[in-house]
Amino acid sequence: MTTVDASPVMVVHVIADPGLPSRRLAAIRDSLQGRLQVLSRRPLEVESRSELLRIRPDHALEARAVENLSEGRVDLVILLTEIPRYLKRRPLIAEAYPDERVAIVSCPTVGAWATKSKLLRIIVDCAYRLMTMDDVAETYTDDGWGQWVSRDERKSLIMLANPRTGFARTVLGVILGNxxxxxxxxxxxxxxxxxxxxxxxxxxxxxxxxxxxxxxxxxxxxxxxxxxxxxxxxxxxxxxxxxxxxxxxxxxxxxxxxxxxxxxxxxxxxxxxxxxxxxxxxxxxxxxxxxxxxxxxxxxxxxxxxxxxxxxxxxxxxxxxxxxxxxxxxxxxxxxxxxxxxxxxxxxxxxxxxxxxxx
Structure with missing residues (x-):
């Protein structure tokens, strides 16, 4: 069992769009707390709230979405949006910005089956890539779920959907969101x-x-x-x-x-x-x-x-x-x-x- 150091508490702040993303987050919150604690070397607390996220075409976020980061109140911010996102005509499942300690997960690209378990793994995967190596517990092993690609020009990591099934899965995810x-x-x-x-x-x-x-x-x-x-x-x-x-x-x-x-x-x-x-x-x-x-x-x-x-x-x-x-x-x-x-x-x-x- 992972031993948690007597260090300052790491706060992971998860913000979800109202509706289905917020209900999914509420359903997995306890499991997410447990999984992230196994991941973290430090004591960890998950905070969550429902808020209408506004992501502009340049992918910049409204200041209020990450205002707690600049104030030092939280360590990581993960956003769950109901907007399907695309990159080079392929559905973009998740995007992580380690320098900014922010990740964005597009719920519709997860699909319409086993969405809670998939979402749980994606959020944990995002948190793993936002943490420094000093924060990650030695006993944690990355399960390698999903294929992450580095975007050097944006200093970010992205997870793209399968080119053969991603579009159909995203359509089903949007229908489920409706x-x-x-x-x-x-x-x-x-x-x-x-x-x-x-x-x-x-x-x-x-x-x-x-x-x-x-x-x-x-x-x-x-x-x-x-x-x-x-x-x-x-x-x-x-x-x-x-x-x-x-x-x-x-x-x-x-x-x-x-x-x-x-x-x-x-x-x-x-x-x-x-x-x-x-x-x-x-x-x-x-x-x-x-x-x-x-x-x-x-x-x-x-x-x-x-x-x-x-x-x-x-x-x-x-x-x-x-x-x-x-x-x-x-x-x-x-x-x-x-x-x-x-x-x-x-x-x-x-x-x-x-x-x-x-x-």
Whole structure:
């Protein structure tokens, strides 16, 4: 077991963006304290706080983000940002500045699986590279996780994502950061419109006959078209599709556009599934099987109720698309633009000021 010298306490200050980064940090804080204490020769304390981080295109940080360093109150500062960062068209997982004793970790580039354990290892790895050799315990062994590259011109160390899987993993990380499962229920206005329209399928026997006549393949095509129509409407009506002002930013903007589309797709599929369940249960309660059999001139079963719900849900989603929208502007920004709002600061900079790392 590591013996801690009777030395001044080393304070590691971790600042995380509000939302998912802060919740991840809170979940691993105790483990982080233990891992860093094993790493450090000195007594160590982890301080954490949630704060909106502002990282400019030149990667300079606002003074308040590292003000405690200049005052000597903390020894190391590690920033967890929700902004995906790029260098030479490759996702930048982390960047460490040993001279400034500051490291930046981009949470979306971690991906969408085992994020807490990965984040824990990355933070410990960053701290190891910010510490002096006198501060590192002799018993600690660098596990070599991730590939760090030196940038002599910036006197920094960087960890880049795998060129083959990094982009896809970052898209999934951005989608996870958008948290569609939290904001999908806020499409209540669209759900109300869709439910009102879909309810016609329960009461109008012409829809029963149509759903019975349509093949499974046709019903599937109709449902896909209905979902796509709502996604497109949300994109167009809320102006959520970005166009890069400069060609060098196309990769970054493409990432945001893909994550926006996928986030909206998840929300609309959730809406469609909820609507199908509502209509299916309503049909079982309202429609008498013998009456339906007399209308269709055939024996009916559970498949008939499922087909009615399927077609009616598609009709409802199409109608919901025309009247769809988020309950307020804040919800709309949270679901797709929580990170993209600040990313626009990159695209609005004059081209001569845009750092290579955003290309």
């Amino acid at each position: 948290e569609p499962w939290r904001t999908a229920p806020k499409l209540s206005r669209a759900l109300a419109t869709a439910a009102a329209t879909g309810a016609f399928g329960v009461f109008y026997n012409s829809i029963w006959q149509m759903s019975d006549a349509l093949s499974t393949g046709r019903l599937l095509v109709i449902s896909v078209l209905a979902v796509c129509s709502m996604v497109v409407w949300l994109l167009v009506s809320n102006k959520l599709w970005d166009r890069p002002r400069y060609a060098r930013l196309s990769k970054v903007v493409l990432l945001y556009n893909l994550s926006t589309v996928m986030t909206l797709l998840i929300c609309v599929i959730w809406l469609y599934a909820a609507l199908w369940v509502f209509i299916f249960v309503s049909g079982l309660i309202v429609i008498d099987p013998s009456f339906m059999a007399s209308v269709l001139n055939e024996d009916v079963g559970i498949n008939n109720y499922a087909s009615i719900a399927w077609l009616s849900a598609s009709m409802g989603v199409v109608a919901g698309a025309l009247g769809s929208g988020f309950d307020d502007q804040v919800d709309m920004r949270h679901i797709t633009m929580g990170m993209r709002e600040r990313q626009r600061a990159y695209t609005q900079q004059p081209e001569t000021e845009v750092e290579e790392s955003t290309s």
